[in-house]
Amino acid sequence: MVIFRVTNNINIKTTDGTLVSYFKLKGPSNLINETLYITTYEDFLDLKRVFKNVDEKKYQVKVIEESRVTNNEQFPKELGIVNKNEFNTIVKKRKELITKNSNFSDNLDFISLFLNNKKVNLHEQVSNTLKQDIKIAILGNMGFNIGEMVSSVSALRIFYEQLKKRFSTVKIDIYLNSSENKQFTRDKQIFENQEFVNKVTALSISVKKLCEYDYYIDTSLVTKTAYYEKLNYVDAWLYKLGIDFEKIDDSRKYNSLNLNRYKPSKSLVQKISDIRLKGKVLLYHPFSADANRSIPKEIAINILKKLINKLTDYTIISTLNIDGVKDSAYVDLSSYSKSFLDYAFIISNADKIITVDTATYHISDIFFIPSVVVFTEEKLVNRIKYYENCKAVLVCDKSKNLSLFNFDKNSLVLNRFEAWKDLKVKQIIKLLD
Template sequence: MQTVSILSSTADPLDEVSALTHPGSLLSPEGEIVAPYDLEVTDTPATGFLALSTVQGILNANSATFSPDYVSHRKLHVINGMGVTLGDSIIGLTALFALKRRHPQLDISLYRPARAPRYVQRLYELSAPALGNVVELPVALDALPQDDLKIDIGNHLFWPQFASMPMIDFFLWALGIPPIDVPSDEKRNHWLKSVPLPSWPSDQAGYGLFCPNASTPVRSIPPSLHREMVARLHDDFGLPVVGFAAVDHPHYTDITPLAPDTADFLNWVKHARYLVTSDTAALHIAAGFDVPSTAFFTTIPPAMRARDYADCHAVSVPVPGLAGIQASARPGDLAALERAYQAVLGEQVGPLHRAPRIAT
């Protein structure tokens, strides 16, 4: 059994708030690696935990930048990657596949929060055969061999760089890979094309896809505008429209019941002729399958998520006072959001018309 070496002899346990918002994973008093997210969603007391980055041999770019000698290693442990949302996970996995492409000898073990939503965990199950092992936290620190590479990307939402870098660049940097060394076409999530998906019926083709709901209302398309957006999508491209929302329009079908699994969601995006969305997960999937799209961004700049997507028409919908906000459902914020969308849609040349027309 290896001996845990704390980098600082004065390292003290984090307080309750600091433990849950710590930019990294945690080490329990029992010597287990723990995801702060799992503590939060189970309402487990977050007392007595150390920052995992204080343990010798644990690399954490938020604590100190590093440049691993990947060539000389055969085993990599990625701790608490790549988040608990579908969109972040797609991009984080893109970074891991870029690493794997450069160093195919690496045997990757990815340690995940056990309490992440099931539909997010399903993505890791689908990717595991091509990537490596996926293991649920907590795990004993002693179970990770001392000489193996160990990189902590835990709780990345609280890393300052996450809010200031395009997401794919953030994950590459967090893995010790200079983002400039990875060309733009490798940042388009094409690993999704290798994911095994259910067979697709030959008669289910030729539709536009509408995904208006993001992870928070302030980043979603206001419901009052759904019908107009569906109408524009149908009129612009001459396609029937399907989507993941209830919309009253004669050429629209709500397919929410037809996508009970993450693989089904991937399939619906993969086979769309065009996508209109404010959901970055849908956008990342569309980029992976080279599906053209129009994507709306409110509280984050489009370049933070869509910079490398050649087939994406990214539309900024600035909402005064809400730049950079992660989540909100406050009535005042949503009223401002609706006004911002109305202004964008009221432009003389609307965003869908400026998107490339597809062949029918």
């Protein structure tokens, strides 16, 4: 985490309209201060960029020595893996990432190597607490894409259940990265629709406000750590939270989402109702935000046509706009999927799913929907480790780069899509059955 003050008053509005206000430091002698602020390292970098774009001379951030604040007896205790003096550690270590031949000082993947990753024990951390009612603040995002966040919620639920064995009430508030988070509304929807989460709002948080909590968890740079890269998402967050993931039964590592407070539009409800009247529904999701995980467009269209011909008892739907296919058995729902909850609602109404490596299968696990996931890297298959209703298909890259240089140029790559041509629709359908 980073503790800082600002040189001038400023307001920043999040995508859902939440206003984050920063005020020039008042009463500097009092470090438990409502005008001293705390945020994650990632959000701090975003905030600096925002200030620079507005007026970098007028709006600046001044970092406060962390120990001056955290050593105060009023300051809450950190749970999970602790990174004391994180900002100072990063500043010092960044210098070591600069050599005559290279500069990795701004690369978060390298910076994270210097942070504490040692295993801790949650129960030992809370063992001396006499209170029976506790409040916990989570600082930052538990993951940055939908799949990561949906999985992290599973770990957070287990964390909550473990603490409930020790305390009468456990109140969890989440403060999400917000300074340049264009997906803040989506991220907020994922976490606030969990029964065990009390509140979801925006970073930064004042030092005075954080001191109202008994404990806090700092998520700075977790997604850049070695354990996050190696472990399944759920296990990685359990490890971060101080829970031995190997001692947690696999059956508890399921995903969850509460849609009781969500009200889909009448048009979406009617559209889904009309589709379901025709019979069974299959959701097809061939594209990812990462081009390397997406089925090439022409092959994706060809697969869709084959699915239409072979699965005559299904209506095939998609939340993506797939050009080149017009058939009464295929329905494009991209115009109805306007939010994360719309997306989840549409998925929940499918009988079966075919998808590439996207958030789709993380959500399908919530609703116990049989899914086939097409992966392009063997290590990624680890992500469905606890999903009993998911089957994996691995497409191995057959491309060969003719260039000896470390850059990707399409004209110098052979057989880029050859592996996708070997993807058999019959194999996918057999796995679904």
